[in-house]
Amino acid sequence: MTSLKSLWLHENMLSGVLPSSIGNCTKLEELYLLNNQLSGSIPESLSKIEGLKVFDATANSFTGEISFSFENCKLEIFILSFNNIKxxxxxxxxxxxxxxxxxxxxxxxxxKIPNFIGLSSNLTYLLLSQNSLTGLIPPEIGNCRLLQWLELDANQLEGTVPEEFANLRNLSKLFLFENHLMGLFPESIWSIQTLESVLLYRNKFTGRLPSVLAELKSLKNITLFDNFFTGVIPQELGVNSPLVQIDFTNNSFVGGIPPNICSGKALRILDLGFNHLNGSIPSSVLDCPSLERLILRDNNLSGSIM
Structure with a gap:
């Protein structure tokens, strides 16, 4: 089928290897293989399909390294998630x-995550989580100003988060959890108005949460447990955001619990345990109709539970 432009085989039970003869389909532009049981190495003959725009092989059992290459790359979507690629x-x-x-x-x-990622100025999704990537996060990612979804979690990344991330003004999801990241988390990132989910847990971040955090109108999930954040939790948190989950366990926050933290009436998880919070539990928490999990243990809270 040398004139084939689109081949959609996804969501079947296809098994075995992808034949090297796929390289004869030199006019192919779209190749969808996701959600099958294909195995073995992805053939090097794929290099002959120079006009390929979409290659999605998510959720198979492909192994080996990526041996094919495109000199004049036309790829718009390239996804190999949930395989055994090394x-x-x-x-x-x-x-x-x-x-x-x-x-x-x-x-x-x-x-390492290569610096040339920053050359892909049209990138909207960059999903590299759950691998064994090491080294620093390249600041060049900040050049991908259309980026909406950034997943670098569950790797072995180290160093600090680049200040250049503040340039990602369309960012919705930022997942950096379970790495070896450390140092001050850039306050300027908290001013990205499109943020919905920020998951930074199990790193070594330090610093305070700025008051601008409370101004985010799309924020639903902020999970920071097992870090070294300090200072007062912004007292307007929850007033403007449709927050569903807040988990600040095991940090060094001080001061009181924000009085209107559940004013959006959508909060399901509030976990502030193992901090240095004081004062009483706000009535907005005790009257929160959506709350499913409330953990305030190991603080310095006082007063009554009404």
Whole structure:
């Protein structure tokens, strides 16, 4: 089928290897293989399909390294999440200036996140979580100003979060949890008005939460447990945001619980245990109709529970 442009095989029970003869389909633009049981290495002959725009092989059992490459890359969507791919992120991806979605979630990738990611100025999704990536987060990611979804969690990344992330003014989801990140979390990131979910737990972040955090009108989930955040929780938190989950367990927050933290009436999880909070429990918490989990243990709270 040498004239084939689109091949959609996803969500079946196809097994075995992807045949090397796929490279004969040189006019192919879309190749969807996701949610099958394909295995073995992805054939190097894929390199012959120079006009390929979409390659999605999510949720198979592909193994080995990415041996194919595109010199004049036309890829817009390249997703290999939930496979057993190993090796480093291939350098030829630096040629993919049209790339919009890049996903390698839950593989065995190693090495560093390459700086050339920042050349993909059209990138909206960058999903690299659950691998074995090491080193620093490249500040060049801040050049991807259309980025909406950034997942770097569950790797072995170290160092600080680049200040350049504040340039990501369309960012909705920021997942950095379960790494070895440390230092001050840039306050400027908290001013990104599109933020919905910020998951930073199990790192070594320090610093205070700025009052501008309380102005985010789309924020639903902020999970910061097992870090070293300090200072007072912004007292207007919960007034403007449709918060569903707040988990600040095991930090060093002081002061009182924000009085209107459940004013959005959507809060399901409030976990502020193992901090240094004082004062009484606000009535907005005790009257919160949506609350499913409330953990305030190991603080210095006082007063009555009405």
């Amino acid at each position: 090796g480093e992120i291939p350098s030829w991806l630096g040629n993919c200036r049209s790339l919009q979605q890049l996903g390698f979630v839950n593989n065995s990738l190693s090495g």
